[in-house]
Amino acid sequence: MSRRVPRSRAAVVLALGAALTAPLALTTPSSAAGQYDVTPLKFTVRAGERTCTVDADLYRPAGVDRAHPAPAVLATNGFGGSKDDGSTGAIGKAFAQRGYVSLVYSGLGFGKSGCLISLDDPDIDGRAASGLIDFLAGKRGADDGTRADYVTLDGTGDPRVGMIGGSYGGAVQLATAAVDHRVDALIPMITWNDLAYSLDPNNAVGAAAVPGAFKWQWTNGFYLMGETQPLTQPALDPSRINSLACLHFVTRACDTVRTLNSGGYPPDRTRQLLAYARSVSPVSYLDRVKAPTLLIQGQADSLFNLNEATATYRTLKAQGTEAKMIWQSWGHSGGLTDPAAGELDLSKGNLETSYVGRRVLAWFDRYLHRRRNTDTGPDFAYYRDWITDPGHTYATAGQVPALSRTLYLSGDGSLVDDRRKVARGSRTYSNWLVPTSHSESSLAGVVGLPDPAPYDTEGTYLAWTSAPLTHAVDVVGAPRATLKVISPKAERTQRSSDAADRLVLFAKLYDVAPDGTRTLVHRLVAPVRVPDVTRSFTVTLPGIVHRYERGHRLRFVIAASDDAYFGNRGVKPVTVTASPADTGVLRLPVVAD
Numbered sequence: 348m349s350r351r352v353p354r355s356r357a358a359v360v361l362a363l364g365a366a367l368t369a370p371l372a373l374t375t376p377s378s379a380a381g382q383y384d385v386t387p388l389k390f391t392v393r394a395g396e397r398t399c400t401v402d403a404d405l406y407r408p409a410g411v412d413r414a415h416p417a418p419a420v421l422a423t424n425g426f427g428g429s430k431d432d433g434s435t436g437a438i439g440k441a442f443a444q445r446g447y448v449s450l451v452y453s454g455l456g457f458g459k460s461g462c463l464i465s466l467d468d469p470d471i472d473g474r475a476a477s478g479l480i481d482f483l484a485g486k487r488g489a490d491d492g493t494r495a496d497y498v499t500l501d502g503t504g505d506p507r508v509g510m511i512g513g514s515y516g517g518a519v520q521l522a523t524a525a526v527d528h529r530v531d532a533l534i535p536m537i538t539w540n541d542l543a544y545s546l547d548p549n550n551a552v553g554a555a556a557v558p559g560a561f562k563w564q565w566t567n568g569f570y571l572m573g574e575t576q577p578l579t580q581p582a583l584d585p586s587r588i589n590s591l592a593c594l595h596f597v598t599r600a601c602d603t604v605r606t607l608n609s610g611g612y613p614p615d616r617t618r619q620l621l622a623y624a625r626s627v628s629p630v631s632y633l634d635r636v637k638a639p640t641l642l643i644q645g646q647a648d649s650l651f652n653l654n655e656a657t658a659t660y661r662t663l664k665a666q667g668t669e670a671k672m673i674w675q676s677w678g679h680s681g682g683l684t685d686p687a688a689g690e691l692d693l694s695k696g697n698l699e700t701s702y703v704g705r706r707v708l709a710w711f712d713r714y715l716h717r718r719r720n721t722d723t724g725p726d727f728a729y730y731r732d733w734i735t736d737p738g739h740t741y742a743t744a745g746q747v748p749a750l751s752r753t754l755y756l757s758g759d760g761s762l763v764d765d766r767r768k769v770a771r772g773s774r775t776y777s778n779w780l781v782p783t784s785h786s787e788s789s790l791a792g793v794v795g796l797p798d799p800a801p802y803d804t805e806g807t808y809l810a811w812t813s814a815p816l817t818h819a820v821d822v823v824g825a826p827r828a829t830l831k832v833i834s835p836k837a838e839r840t841q842r843s844s845d846a847a848d849r850l851v852l853f854a855k856l857y858d859v860a861p862d863g864t865r866t867l868v869h870r871l872v873a874p875v876r877v878p879d880v881t882r883s884f885t886v887t888l889p890g891i892v893h894r895y896e897r898g899h900r901l902r903f904v905i906a907a908s909d910d911a912y913f914g915n916r917g918v919k920p921v922t923v924t925a926s927p928a929d930t931g932v933l934r935l936p937v938v939a940d
Contacts, residue, residue: 382409383443388489392478395471399462403452406443416499418507418715419448426515429458461586466627473522525635532714536643540655543624550873552885560874561607561913564789612846639669641710645678653890674729689737702741733894750934758925762813769927777920778907783807787870801867808906824936825890831883833922850877857902
């Protein structure tokens with residue numbers, strides 16, 4: 348059944364993903380005109396080895412018909428959402444109001460769509476989305492016979508179609524483009540590159556085969572959301588029930604979460620864990636993605652940090668796929684708060700007036716309307732929260748800034764700019780059997796609870812602090828630290844076949860104000876499971892965009908634990924020594940103001 352919907356002057360808000368995703372608000376400026384029809388549809392599609400029912404809504408702009416076709420936009424929900432939540436449907440409305448045929452659908456395992464949650468597997472979720480592209484191409488009808496013969500075609504069976512969405516609705520775009528090269532443009536927002544890194548991060552460079560520290564709060568929050576669906580979704584489609592041991596996910600996803608929660612990493616299970624997590628992640632299939640991709644990632648995001656988008660961006664660029672990247676202010680962290688002034692917030696009608704909104708429109712204008720003179724902007728742009736003028740919060744660059752400032756870890760706890768200033772010294776910390784450092788309560792903002800300020804307990808961390816800065820320093824990108832630690836206990840236990848016996852530590856950067864107030868930028872930390880404590884190792888911290896003001900000090904910390912992650916098995920004292928000839932190094936990507 349079709350219904351005529353007038354273009355509303357009220358705000359239409361899009362939060363990309365439901366309870367556990369950050370908001371992108373989408374609406375239409377009240378001055379624009381337009382109407383559209385919305386037709387609820389069902390599709391039976393092939394998804395891997397199963398046949399799944401997909402619940403969708405088709406938004407058809409007024410005046411679009413076979414003689415006057417239009418490009419299409421395809422979108423789906425964030426984890427836990429559906430086409431019927433206020434978030435996903437707003438995508439359909441926003442782009443239909445701008446003349447695009449929009450098809451929004453509930454992802455597999457969510458809403459009224461069937462089949463199991465399969466974590467945006469290209470061979471399952473990607474194939475299901477490809478079946479919907481067949482509909483937009485006019486190759487097939489919906490289950491009720493409805494056909495779309497009014498989408499712009501580039502050839503028989505090849506519709507002009509772009510995808511947009513965030514988090515779970517972001518990764519599925521890359522998964523779809525990997526299996527269906529008919530997709531013409533992608534705008535993945537706040538999504539992942541490698542779930543092994545996202546959920547069990549090891550920030551030690553070159554340690555891809557060594558598991559990290561389990562991000563238990565975020566992971567179990569999503570897992571419980573999926574497994575408890577009978578409480579929120581009565582009368583589930585039978586195809587969404589797996590077994591009593593694994594209700595609503597594919598079995599390998601449940602096995603992965605159970606391995607992570609066990610606290611152990613036996614070799615065979617660890618290999619399986621890493622292999623599965625990467626198989627459903629863009630890191631494993633980006634070489635098949637050819638569609639022009641505009642990546643938008645959030646600075647406030649401890650779930651999928653800036654390093655994830657950077658990894659995807661660099662891979663796409665290296666293989667010749669057109670790609671650009673924006674680091675906006677908001678991500679998954681901090682709860683469902685309003686975007687900062689001037690940020691993309693279409694509930695205020697700013698798709699055309701916000702920087703990110705204009706970039707989104709330009710991307711689809713160029714690659715869906717094929718207006719080749721449309722300027723899609725620079726390769727890289729980033730939001731600066733220290734700029735008060737909303738019209739100038741974004742800086743742009745031809746590439747992500749390189750590491751350009753080197754500081755040294757002195758034996759007296761200072762952070763110095765010249766190796767000759769390094770004092771000889773030795774300091775020790777030790778973990779307890781319970782966490783003694785706090786960066787964040789990952790779900791606090793989502794559920795509206797207060798989150799204590801970050802802290803570290805004396806004796807369980809080491810810190811190196813710079814002198815007060817003589818001028819402001821802008822850090823844009825991912826700092827790196829090269830470290831060498833001494834831990835006889837960890838050296839003995841790392842010989843175990845279980846990787847969980849290796850040393851774990853957490854690296855992070857604070858901003859210390861003149862009054863002593865400490866700020867952990869966006870509460871981001873770099874968990875590390877040290878591959879070999881007898882050798883030096885390099886840590887890549889999460890990317891940040893932050894101004895250290897004049898008079899402030901930088902403080903680099905390595906802590907023994909963090910209560911948002913699983914940490915060390917057993918007590919492992921750690922000593923760090925320093926001398927001018929042999930000390931730790933911190934490198935920062937600093938840009939000129």
